[in-house]
Amino acid sequence: MSEERFDVIVVGAGPAGLAAAYTMAQAGLEVIVIERGDYPGAKNVMGGVVYRRPTEDVFPDFWQGKSSPVERNIVKQSLWLMNKDAAFSIGYGSAQFKAEEGYNAFTVLRAKFDQWMAAQVEEAGAIIINETTVTDLIMEHGKVVGVRTSRDDGDLYADLVIVAQGVNNLLVQQVGLGVDLKASQAAVAVKEIIALPTGVIEDRFNLEKGEGATIELVGESTMGLTGTAFIYTNKDSLSIGAGALVSQVQQKGVNPNDILENLKEHPMVKPLIAGGETKEYMAHLIPEGGYHAMPKVYADGVMVVGDAAQMVNGMHREGSNLAITSGKLAGLTAIEAKERGDYSSKTLSRYQQRLEESFVLKDLKKYRNLSHFIDDNTHLFTEYPEMVLAASHELMTVDGTPKGDKFKAMFDMVKSKRSLWQITTDLYKGWRAVK
Protein backbone atom coordinates (compact mmCIF):
# COMPACT_ATOMS: atom_id res chain seq x y z
CA MET A 1 0.00 0.00 0.00
CA SER A 2 1.04 3.61 -0.46
CA GLU A 3 3.89 5.03 1.64
CA GLU A 4 2.14 8.38 1.42
CA ARG A 5 1.10 10.03 4.67
CA PHE A 6 -2.40 11.45 4.97
CA ASP A 7 -3.96 14.12 7.12
CA VAL A 8 -6.76 11.75 8.10
CA ILE A 9 -7.56 8.05 7.69
CA VAL A 10 -11.27 7.19 7.94
CA VAL A 11 -12.08 3.56 8.80
CA GLY A 12 -15.39 2.55 7.18
CA ALA A 13 -17.36 4.00 4.25
CA GLY A 14 -20.82 4.09 5.83
CA PRO A 15 -22.80 7.33 6.31
CA ALA A 16 -20.67 8.41 9.29
CA GLY A 17 -17.30 7.86 7.64
CA LEU A 18 -18.35 9.30 4.29
CA ALA A 19 -19.88 12.42 5.90
CA ALA A 20 -16.63 12.98 7.81
CA ALA A 21 -14.50 12.39 4.69
CA TYR A 22 -16.64 14.71 2.54
CA THR A 23 -16.49 17.53 5.09
CA MET A 24 -12.71 17.27 5.37
CA ALA A 25 -11.98 16.75 1.65
CA GLN A 26 -13.99 19.83 0.78
CA ALA A 27 -11.75 21.84 3.09
CA GLY A 28 -8.68 20.52 1.28
CA LEU A 29 -7.50 17.91 3.79
CA GLU A 30 -5.80 14.80 2.41
CA VAL A 31 -8.17 12.03 3.34
CA ILE A 32 -8.21 8.29 2.71
CA VAL A 33 -11.21 6.09 3.49
CA ILE A 34 -10.63 2.37 4.03
CA GLU A 35 -13.63 0.10 3.44
CA ARG A 36 -13.69 -3.67 3.91
CA GLY A 37 -16.59 -4.26 1.49
CA ASP A 38 -16.19 -4.72 -2.28
CA TYR A 39 -17.65 -1.24 -2.55
CA PRO A 40 -19.30 1.19 -0.09
CA GLY A 41 -22.70 -0.19 0.88
CA ALA A 42 -21.90 -3.74 -0.23
CA LYS A 43 -22.17 -5.07 3.31
CA ASN A 44 -24.41 -2.46 4.84
CA VAL A 45 -27.95 -2.94 6.13
CA MET A 46 -30.57 -0.39 7.01
CA GLY A 47 -34.37 -0.19 7.00
CA GLY A 48 -33.79 2.38 5.54
CA VAL A 49 -35.20 5.77 6.14
CA VAL A 50 -32.89 8.76 5.78
CA TYR A 51 -33.85 12.19 6.99
CA ARG A 52 -33.72 15.13 4.67
CA ARG A 53 -32.30 17.95 6.76
CA PRO A 54 -29.35 16.28 8.49
CA THR A 55 -28.43 14.55 5.23
CA GLU A 56 -28.63 17.65 3.04
CA ASP A 57 -26.67 19.52 5.70
CA VAL A 58 -23.70 17.48 4.43
CA PHE A 59 -24.80 16.43 0.94
CA PRO A 60 -26.99 19.32 -0.34
CA ASP A 61 -29.81 18.35 -2.70
CA PHE A 62 -29.05 14.62 -2.39
CA TRP A 63 -32.72 13.95 -3.02
CA GLN A 64 -32.85 15.90 -6.28
CA GLY A 65 -31.96 15.11 -9.87
CA LYS A 66 -31.71 11.98 -11.97
CA SER A 67 -28.71 10.53 -10.14
CA SER A 68 -30.33 10.94 -6.73
CA PRO A 69 -29.97 7.78 -4.59
CA VAL A 70 -33.37 8.10 -2.91
CA GLU A 71 -36.20 5.66 -3.55
CA ARG A 72 -39.42 7.35 -2.36
CA ASN A 73 -40.44 10.49 -0.51
CA ILE A 74 -42.21 9.39 2.67
CA VAL A 75 -45.62 11.01 3.04
CA LYS A 76 -47.12 8.81 5.75
CA GLN A 77 -45.86 6.73 8.64
CA SER A 78 -47.79 4.18 10.71
CA LEU A 79 -47.37 2.10 13.83
CA TRP A 80 -49.08 -1.28 14.04
CA LEU A 81 -49.65 -3.14 17.29
CA MET A 82 -50.09 -6.81 16.45
CA ASN A 83 -51.31 -10.10 17.81
CA LYS A 84 -51.45 -13.36 15.87
CA ASP A 85 -54.30 -12.42 13.57
CA ALA A 86 -54.93 -8.69 13.84
CA ALA A 87 -53.27 -5.28 13.74
CA PHE A 88 -54.25 -2.03 15.42
CA SER A 89 -52.79 0.88 13.50
CA ILE A 90 -52.19 4.53 14.13
CA GLY A 91 -50.39 6.81 11.74
CA TYR A 92 -49.65 10.23 10.45
CA GLY A 93 -49.67 11.45 6.87
CA SER A 94 -49.54 15.03 5.70
CA ALA A 95 -49.96 17.00 2.50
CA GLN A 96 -47.02 19.08 3.75
CA PHE A 97 -44.73 16.06 3.28
CA LYS A 98 -45.86 15.90 -0.35
CA ALA A 99 -44.69 19.42 -1.24
CA GLU A 100 -40.96 19.82 -1.99
CA GLU A 101 -40.36 22.33 0.78
CA GLY A 102 -41.94 19.90 3.25
CA TYR A 103 -40.03 16.76 2.18
CA ASN A 104 -38.93 15.20 5.43
CA ALA A 105 -37.59 11.70 4.90
CA PHE A 106 -36.84 9.25 2.10
CA THR A 107 -36.36 5.53 1.72
CA VAL A 108 -32.98 4.38 0.40
CA LEU A 109 -31.22 1.14 -0.45
CA ARG A 110 -27.78 1.18 1.10
CA ALA A 111 -25.87 -0.31 -1.84
CA LYS A 112 -27.01 2.64 -3.96
CA PHE A 113 -27.04 5.33 -1.27
CA ASP A 114 -23.52 4.59 0.06
CA GLN A 115 -22.06 4.42 -3.44
CA TRP A 116 -23.64 7.75 -4.27
CA MET A 117 -22.14 9.37 -1.15
CA ALA A 118 -18.78 7.73 -1.93
CA ALA A 119 -18.83 9.28 -5.43
CA GLN A 120 -19.32 12.74 -3.88
CA VAL A 121 -16.45 12.08 -1.49
CA GLU A 122 -14.12 11.08 -4.32
CA GLU A 123 -15.18 14.08 -6.36
CA ALA A 124 -14.27 16.27 -3.39
CA GLY A 125 -10.75 14.82 -3.53
CA ALA A 126 -10.61 11.96 -1.01
CA ILE A 127 -9.35 8.48 -1.86
CA ILE A 128 -11.49 5.43 -1.12
CA ILE A 129 -9.82 2.01 -0.91
CA ASN A 130 -12.25 -0.93 -0.95
CA GLU A 131 -11.77 -4.62 -0.08
CA THR A 132 -9.40 -3.68 2.73
CA THR A 133 -10.02 -4.36 6.41
CA VAL A 134 -8.41 -2.29 9.12
CA THR A 135 -7.21 -4.85 11.63
CA ASP A 136 -5.51 -2.60 14.21
CA LEU A 137 -4.90 1.00 15.10
CA ILE A 138 -1.19 1.78 15.31
CA MET A 139 -0.21 3.58 18.51
CA GLU A 140 2.98 5.44 19.33
CA HIS A 141 3.59 7.04 22.73
CA GLY A 142 -0.09 6.63 23.63
CA LYS A 143 -1.28 8.37 20.47
CA VAL A 144 -3.01 6.82 17.47
CA VAL A 145 -0.77 7.41 14.44
CA GLY A 146 -2.13 5.09 11.78
CA VAL A 147 -3.83 1.83 10.87
CA ARG A 148 -2.75 -1.72 10.08
CA THR A 149 -4.75 -3.26 7.25
CA SER A 150 -5.38 -6.70 5.79
CA ARG A 151 -3.12 -5.93 2.82
CA ASP A 152 0.53 -6.88 2.57
CA ASP A 153 2.63 -3.89 3.60
CA GLY A 154 -0.68 -2.41 4.56
CA ASP A 155 0.32 0.03 7.31
CA LEU A 156 -0.86 3.58 6.72
CA TYR A 157 0.01 6.65 8.75
CA ALA A 158 -1.86 9.92 9.37
CA ASP A 159 -2.17 12.74 11.88
CA LEU A 160 -5.65 11.54 12.75
CA VAL A 161 -7.79 8.41 12.45
CA ILE A 162 -11.59 8.57 12.46
CA VAL A 163 -13.18 5.26 13.43
CA ALA A 164 -16.46 4.85 11.53
CA GLN A 165 -16.58 1.06 11.44
CA GLY A 166 -20.18 0.62 12.59
CA VAL A 167 -21.58 -1.47 15.40
CA ASN A 168 -18.67 -3.94 15.64
CA ASN A 169 -16.44 -1.51 17.45
CA LEU A 170 -13.35 -3.68 17.86
CA LEU A 171 -10.94 -0.84 17.11
CA VAL A 172 -12.64 1.35 19.72
CA GLN A 173 -12.12 -1.39 22.29
CA GLN A 174 -8.56 -1.93 21.16
CA VAL A 175 -7.52 1.61 22.08
CA GLY A 176 -9.38 1.41 25.40
CA LEU A 177 -12.09 3.95 24.57
CA GLY A 178 -14.98 1.52 25.06
CA VAL A 179 -15.96 -2.00 25.99
CA ASP A 180 -17.76 -4.79 24.14
CA LEU A 181 -21.55 -4.40 23.95
CA LYS A 182 -23.70 -6.47 26.29
CA ALA A 183 -26.36 -8.71 24.71
CA SER A 184 -29.02 -6.33 26.06
CA GLN A 185 -27.35 -3.40 24.28
CA ALA A 186 -27.73 -4.63 20.70
CA ALA A 187 -30.54 -5.92 18.54
CA VAL A 188 -30.09 -8.48 15.81
CA ALA A 189 -32.14 -7.63 12.73
CA VAL A 190 -32.90 -9.52 9.54
CA LYS A 191 -34.22 -7.91 6.40
CA GLU A 192 -35.42 -8.86 2.95
CA ILE A 193 -35.85 -6.76 -0.15
CA ILE A 194 -38.94 -8.00 -1.97
CA ALA A 195 -39.42 -6.89 -5.59
CA LEU A 196 -42.89 -5.73 -6.67
CA PRO A 197 -44.02 -3.55 -9.57
CA THR A 198 -44.12 0.18 -8.84
CA GLY A 199 -47.85 0.46 -9.49
CA VAL A 200 -48.67 -2.50 -7.23
CA ILE A 201 -46.77 -0.85 -4.36
CA GLU A 202 -48.64 2.42 -4.90
CA ASP A 203 -52.02 0.62 -5.00
CA ARG A 204 -51.37 -1.51 -1.92
CA PHE A 205 -50.10 1.35 0.19
CA ASN A 206 -52.54 3.91 -1.21
CA LEU A 207 -49.79 6.18 -2.53
CA GLU A 208 -49.50 8.56 -5.43
CA LYS A 209 -46.63 8.16 -7.92
CA GLY A 210 -43.22 8.41 -6.25
CA GLU A 211 -44.65 8.67 -2.75
CA GLY A 212 -43.60 6.36 0.05
CA ALA A 213 -44.92 4.95 3.31
CA THR A 214 -43.41 3.35 6.39
CA ILE A 215 -44.92 0.93 8.88
CA GLU A 216 -43.31 0.02 12.22
CA LEU A 217 -44.79 -3.10 13.81
CA VAL A 218 -44.74 -4.10 17.49
CA GLY A 219 -45.95 -7.20 19.35
CA GLU A 220 -46.45 -10.45 17.43
CA SER A 221 -44.35 -8.92 14.65
CA THR A 222 -41.30 -9.94 16.72
CA MET A 223 -43.03 -12.97 18.25
CA GLY A 224 -43.39 -11.01 21.48
CA LEU A 225 -39.63 -10.40 21.83
CA THR A 226 -38.45 -6.92 22.74
CA GLY A 227 -37.96 -5.32 19.37
CA THR A 228 -39.73 -3.96 16.32
CA ALA A 229 -40.35 -4.85 12.71
CA PHE A 230 -40.69 -2.61 9.68
CA ILE A 231 -42.09 -2.44 6.16
CA TYR A 232 -40.85 0.40 3.95
CA THR A 233 -41.71 1.15 0.32
CA ASN A 234 -38.96 1.57 -2.27
CA LYS A 235 -39.44 2.37 -5.98
CA ASP A 236 -40.01 -1.20 -7.08
CA SER A 237 -39.44 -3.19 -3.91
CA LEU A 238 -40.39 -3.39 -0.26
CA SER A 239 -37.90 -3.54 2.59
CA ILE A 240 -39.30 -5.81 5.29
CA GLY A 241 -37.40 -6.67 8.43
CA ALA A 242 -37.55 -7.45 12.12
CA GLY A 243 -35.13 -7.10 14.99
CA ALA A 244 -35.04 -8.08 18.65
CA LEU A 245 -32.58 -7.65 21.50
CA VAL A 246 -29.76 -10.20 21.32
CA SER A 247 -30.35 -11.01 25.01
CA GLN A 248 -33.98 -11.95 24.29
CA VAL A 249 -33.14 -13.96 21.19
CA GLN A 250 -30.60 -15.91 23.24
CA GLN A 251 -32.88 -16.40 26.27
CA LYS A 252 -35.85 -17.56 24.23
CA GLY A 253 -33.75 -19.54 21.74
CA VAL A 254 -35.47 -17.93 18.76
CA ASN A 255 -33.87 -17.89 15.33
CA PRO A 256 -34.11 -14.28 14.01
CA ASN A 257 -34.96 -15.64 10.58
CA ASP A 258 -38.07 -17.31 12.06
CA ILE A 259 -39.22 -13.90 13.33
CA LEU A 260 -39.17 -12.53 9.79
CA GLU A 261 -40.85 -15.63 8.32
CA ASN A 262 -43.56 -15.39 11.01
CA LEU A 263 -44.08 -11.72 10.12
CA LYS A 264 -44.36 -12.43 6.41
CA GLU A 265 -47.11 -14.99 7.12
CA HIS A 266 -49.16 -12.60 9.27
CA PRO A 267 -52.64 -12.18 7.72
CA MET A 268 -52.32 -8.37 7.70
CA VAL A 269 -48.82 -8.43 6.18
CA LYS A 270 -49.14 -11.28 3.67
CA PRO A 271 -51.35 -9.34 1.22
CA LEU A 272 -48.84 -6.45 1.17
CA ILE A 273 -46.00 -8.67 -0.05
CA ALA A 274 -48.06 -11.16 -2.08
CA GLY A 275 -46.56 -12.03 -5.47
CA GLY A 276 -43.26 -10.35 -4.57
CA GLU A 277 -39.89 -11.95 -5.22
CA THR A 278 -37.18 -11.88 -2.54
CA LYS A 279 -34.13 -10.24 -4.10
CA GLU A 280 -31.86 -9.92 -1.09
CA TYR A 281 -31.60 -11.26 2.43
CA MET A 282 -29.37 -9.70 5.05
CA ALA A 283 -28.73 -9.56 8.78
CA HIS A 284 -27.05 -6.95 10.95
CA LEU A 285 -26.70 -5.71 14.53
CA ILE A 286 -28.17 -2.41 15.72
CA PRO A 287 -26.68 -0.63 18.77
CA GLU A 288 -29.48 -0.20 21.33
CA GLY A 289 -27.58 0.69 24.50
CA GLY A 290 -27.84 4.43 23.91
CA TYR A 291 -25.98 7.05 25.90
CA HIS A 292 -24.82 4.73 28.71
CA ALA A 293 -23.22 2.35 26.20
CA MET A 294 -21.25 5.07 24.42
CA PRO A 295 -17.46 4.89 24.42
CA LYS A 296 -15.29 7.94 24.92
CA VAL A 297 -15.42 9.51 21.45
CA TYR A 298 -11.95 11.04 21.22
CA ALA A 299 -8.37 10.57 22.39
CA ASP A 300 -4.97 11.64 21.09
CA GLY A 301 -5.07 11.19 17.31
CA VAL A 302 -8.48 9.52 17.11
CA MET A 303 -12.24 10.22 17.01
CA VAL A 304 -15.18 7.80 16.93
CA VAL A 305 -18.36 8.47 14.93
CA GLY A 306 -21.76 6.90 14.19
CA ASP A 307 -22.65 3.35 15.24
CA ALA A 308 -19.08 2.73 16.40
CA ALA A 309 -19.92 5.27 19.13
CA GLN A 310 -23.38 3.63 19.65
CA MET A 311 -25.16 6.72 18.36
CA VAL A 312 -28.59 5.30 17.61
CA ASN A 313 -31.93 6.61 18.83
CA GLY A 314 -33.98 3.42 18.58
CA MET A 315 -37.13 5.03 19.95
CA HIS A 316 -37.35 7.24 16.85
CA ARG A 317 -35.76 4.85 14.33
CA GLU A 318 -32.86 7.26 13.90
CA GLY A 319 -29.30 6.17 13.22
CA SER A 320 -28.35 7.43 9.78
CA ASN A 321 -28.86 11.05 10.82
CA LEU A 322 -26.80 10.67 13.99
CA ALA A 323 -24.09 8.96 11.91
CA ILE A 324 -24.03 11.70 9.27
CA THR A 325 -24.14 14.55 11.79
CA SER A 326 -21.45 13.04 14.02
CA GLY A 327 -19.31 12.46 10.92
CA LYS A 328 -19.69 16.09 9.94
CA LEU A 329 -18.86 17.33 13.45
CA ALA A 330 -15.77 15.12 13.60
CA GLY A 331 -14.80 16.44 10.16
CA LEU A 332 -15.10 20.06 11.30
CA THR A 333 -12.99 19.26 14.36
CA ALA A 334 -10.33 17.64 12.15
CA ILE A 335 -10.20 20.81 10.01
CA GLU A 336 -9.65 22.86 13.15
CA ALA A 337 -6.95 20.43 14.34
CA LYS A 338 -5.16 20.73 10.98
CA GLU A 339 -5.25 24.54 11.20
CA ARG A 340 -3.71 24.40 14.67
CA GLY A 341 -1.31 21.60 13.80
CA ASP A 342 -2.50 19.91 16.98
CA TYR A 343 -4.29 16.55 16.96
CA SER A 344 -4.10 16.00 20.71
CA SER A 345 -7.15 15.11 22.75
CA LYS A 346 -7.24 18.74 23.93
CA THR A 347 -8.11 19.97 20.42
CA LEU A 348 -10.23 16.90 19.61
CA SER A 349 -12.36 17.50 22.72
CA ARG A 350 -14.10 20.11 20.54
CA TYR A 351 -15.78 17.16 18.83
CA GLN A 352 -17.40 16.14 22.13
CA GLN A 353 -18.42 19.75 22.69
CA ARG A 354 -19.96 19.97 19.22
CA LEU A 355 -21.89 16.75 19.83
CA GLU A 356 -23.18 18.14 23.15
CA GLU A 357 -24.44 21.26 21.37
CA SER A 358 -26.17 19.25 18.63
CA PHE A 359 -29.31 17.12 18.67
CA VAL A 360 -27.08 14.02 18.72
CA LEU A 361 -26.06 14.08 22.39
CA LYS A 362 -29.12 16.06 23.48
CA ASP A 363 -31.37 13.24 22.19
CA LEU A 364 -29.17 10.38 23.37
CA LYS A 365 -29.02 11.96 26.84
CA LYS A 366 -32.77 12.47 26.92
CA TYR A 367 -33.38 8.77 26.24
CA ARG A 368 -30.42 7.54 28.27
CA ASN A 369 -32.56 5.41 30.63
CA LEU A 370 -34.88 4.05 27.98
CA SER A 371 -32.94 0.91 27.13
CA HIS A 372 -32.88 -0.13 30.84
CA PHE A 373 -36.59 0.60 31.12
CA ILE A 374 -37.39 -1.50 28.05
CA ASP A 375 -35.05 -4.29 29.11
CA ASP A 376 -36.69 -4.45 32.57
CA ASN A 377 -40.25 -4.30 31.21
CA THR A 378 -40.53 -6.87 28.45
CA HIS A 379 -44.30 -7.08 28.98
CA LEU A 380 -44.60 -3.74 27.14
CA PHE A 381 -44.08 -5.68 23.90
CA THR A 382 -46.53 -8.46 24.75
CA GLU A 383 -49.29 -7.49 27.17
CA TYR A 384 -50.05 -3.98 25.88
CA PRO A 385 -50.42 -4.93 22.20
CA GLU A 386 -52.64 -7.86 23.29
CA MET A 387 -54.74 -5.54 25.46
CA VAL A 388 -55.24 -2.91 22.76
CA LEU A 389 -56.13 -5.54 20.15
CA ALA A 390 -58.59 -7.41 22.38
CA ALA A 391 -60.28 -4.12 23.35
CA SER A 392 -60.43 -3.01 19.69
CA HIS A 393 -61.91 -6.33 18.62
CA GLU A 394 -64.62 -6.03 21.25
CA LEU A 395 -65.45 -2.47 20.22
CA MET A 396 -65.38 -3.11 16.45
CA THR A 397 -67.54 -6.23 16.57
CA VAL A 398 -71.21 -5.28 16.09
CA ASP A 399 -73.14 -8.17 17.58
CA GLY A 400 -76.16 -6.68 19.31
CA THR A 401 -74.37 -6.24 22.63
CA PRO A 402 -75.22 -2.81 24.10
CA LYS A 403 -72.25 -0.44 24.06
CA GLY A 404 -72.33 -0.06 27.85
CA ASP A 405 -71.79 -3.82 28.21
CA LYS A 406 -69.00 -3.68 25.63
CA PHE A 407 -67.17 -0.94 27.51
CA LYS A 408 -67.50 -2.93 30.75
CA ALA A 409 -66.16 -6.06 29.01
CA MET A 410 -63.22 -4.05 27.64
CA PHE A 411 -62.48 -2.57 31.05
CA ASP A 412 -62.65 -6.02 32.74
CA MET A 413 -60.39 -7.49 30.06
CA VAL A 414 -57.79 -4.74 30.55
CA LYS A 415 -57.92 -5.18 34.35
CA SER A 416 -57.53 -8.96 34.00
CA LYS A 417 -54.25 -8.47 32.12
CA ARG A 418 -52.81 -5.55 34.10
CA SER A 419 -54.24 -3.78 37.13
CA LEU A 420 -54.81 -0.04 37.02
CA TRP A 421 -51.99 0.32 39.54
CA GLN A 422 -49.61 -1.60 37.26
CA ILE A 423 -50.64 0.48 34.25
CA THR A 424 -50.12 3.71 36.20
CA THR A 425 -46.71 2.47 37.36
CA ASP A 426 -45.70 1.57 33.78
CA LEU A 427 -46.77 5.01 32.57
CA TYR A 428 -44.85 6.72 35.37
CA LYS A 429 -41.69 4.66 34.78
CA GLY A 430 -41.96 5.28 31.03
CA TRP A 431 -42.31 9.01 31.58
CA ARG A 432 -39.31 8.98 33.98
CA ALA A 433 -37.21 7.14 31.37
CA VAL A 434 -37.66 9.88 28.78
CA LYS A 435 -38.32 13.00 30.81
Ligand SMILES: Cc1cc2nc3c(=O)[nH]c(=O)nc-3n(C[C@H](O)[C@H](O)[C@H](O)COP(=O)(O)OP(=O)(O)OC[C@H]3O[C@@H](n4cnc5c(N)ncnc54)[C@H](O)[C@@H]3O)c2cc1C
Ligand atom coordinates in the same frame (compact mmCIF):
# COMPACT_ATOMS: atom_id res chain seq x y z
C1 LIG B 1 -32.04 -3.54 10.02
C2 LIG B 1 -31.66 -2.11 10.28
C3 LIG B 1 -32.57 -1.10 10.00
C4 LIG B 1 -32.21 0.24 10.22
N1 LIG B 1 -33.10 1.20 9.86
C5 LIG B 1 -32.75 2.51 9.97
C6 LIG B 1 -33.60 3.52 9.45
O1 LIG B 1 -34.63 3.24 8.84
N2 LIG B 1 -33.22 4.82 9.61
C7 LIG B 1 -32.04 5.15 10.23
O2 LIG B 1 -31.75 6.35 10.33
N3 LIG B 1 -31.21 4.20 10.73
C8 LIG B 1 -31.53 2.89 10.59
N4 LIG B 1 -30.66 1.93 11.02
C9 LIG B 1 -29.40 2.34 11.67
C10 LIG B 1 -28.38 2.83 10.62
O3 LIG B 1 -28.26 1.87 9.62
C11 LIG B 1 -27.03 3.06 11.28
O4 LIG B 1 -27.17 3.87 12.41
C12 LIG B 1 -26.05 3.73 10.32
O5 LIG B 1 -25.87 2.93 9.17
C13 LIG B 1 -24.71 3.94 10.98
O6 LIG B 1 -23.77 4.39 10.05
P1 LIG B 1 -22.22 4.14 10.28
O7 LIG B 1 -21.54 4.77 9.13
O8 LIG B 1 -21.86 4.53 11.65
O9 LIG B 1 -22.04 2.54 10.25
P2 LIG B 1 -22.27 1.52 9.06
O10 LIG B 1 -23.36 1.96 8.18
O11 LIG B 1 -22.37 0.18 9.71
O12 LIG B 1 -20.91 1.59 8.22
C14 LIG B 1 -19.70 1.08 8.73
C15 LIG B 1 -18.79 0.79 7.55
O13 LIG B 1 -17.52 0.38 8.04
C16 LIG B 1 -17.07 -0.74 7.30
N5 LIG B 1 -16.15 -1.46 8.20
C17 LIG B 1 -16.43 -2.11 9.34
N6 LIG B 1 -15.31 -2.59 9.92
C18 LIG B 1 -14.30 -2.23 9.09
C19 LIG B 1 -12.89 -2.44 9.16
N7 LIG B 1 -12.32 -3.08 10.20
N8 LIG B 1 -12.13 -1.97 8.16
C20 LIG B 1 -12.69 -1.30 7.10
N9 LIG B 1 -14.02 -1.08 7.00
C21 LIG B 1 -14.80 -1.53 8.00
C22 LIG B 1 -18.34 -1.49 6.97
O14 LIG B 1 -18.19 -2.38 5.88
C23 LIG B 1 -19.29 -0.33 6.67
O15 LIG B 1 -19.22 0.06 5.32
C24 LIG B 1 -30.96 0.58 10.80
C25 LIG B 1 -30.04 -0.44 11.08
C26 LIG B 1 -30.37 -1.78 10.80
C27 LIG B 1 -29.35 -2.85 11.06
